Amino acid sequence: GNSVTQMEGPVTLSEEAFLTINCTYTATGYPSLFWYVQYPGEGLQLLLKATKADDKGSNKGFEATYRKETTSFHLEKGSVQVSDSAVYFCALSDAGRRALTFGSGTRLQVQP
Amino acid sequence: EAQVTQNPRYLITVTGKKLTVTCSQNMNHEYMSWYRQDPGLGLRQIYYSMNVEVTDKGDVPEGYKVSRKEKRNFPLILESPSPNQTSLYFCASSLAFSGTGGPPLHFGNGTRLTVT
Numbered sequence: 578g579n580s581v582t583q584m585e586g587p588v589t590l591s592e593e594a595f596l597t598i599n600c601t602y603t604a605t606g607y608p609s610l611f612w613y614v615q616y617p618g619e620g621l622q623l624l625l626k627a628t629k630a631d632d633k634g635s636n637k638g639f640e641a642t643y644r645k646e647t648t649s650f651h652l653e654k655g656s657v658q659v660s661d662s663a664v665y666f667c668a669l670s671d672a673g674r675r676a677l678t679f680g681s682g683t684r685l686q687v688q689p
Numbered sequence: 690e691a692q693v694t695q696n697p698r699y700l701i702t703v704t705g706k707k708l709t710v711t712c713s714q715n716m717n718h719e720y721m722s723w724y725r726q727d728p729g730l731g732l733r734q735i736y737y738s739m740n741v742e743v744t745d746k747g748d749v750p751e752g753y754k755v756s757r758k759e760k761r762n763f764p765l766i767l768e769s770p771s772p773n774q775t776s777l778y779f780c781a782s783s784l785a786f787s788g789t790g791g792p793p794l795h796f797g798n799g800t801r802l803t804v805t
Binding site: 581619620621622623626666667670675676677679680681682 | 739
């Protein structure tokens, strides 16, 4: 079946540092890929998505590129802020199961 | 304000005592879903509903029931809760579910359930 693997956290960075959170997936067919963000005490919010190979999703300074050859969708940001501290989930769509398959989440802590 | 509202936010109960977690959305969404979030496992789908009176099992449906009598409401029912159902639960909705990355899922703020 489909699966998503994320790097374990927590990831601790200083403000203005460069961020990479790795995500790889296993899927049949050509799923769409997503990054969701969960701030403390809240539900998940869509951060960005990509629907086909080589697409780049971007939002709020975050970017991720759908790499079919490496089955990856790594999240990057050039300069993190304290307000980016949250848990980040990589996910893929599974039309057959009418569900998103989520990774285990990566907690990001940004220190001033 | 467009939102998905879950109640309660926190619930502590004992084994075997039936409970219901409510979920309501005000966006006229057709698709609704329940997930549970456990450390190291991410979110796993419990049940989903494509529209009124249409529900189906997700990956971890054992021990749960749902109903979709109205478009806006999708309650999660635990007939006889057990400690292994201690978890953080999220309701989500979308205009429709598309495998090609269509309308995004909107999540509620979660219900933290503890079963002792």
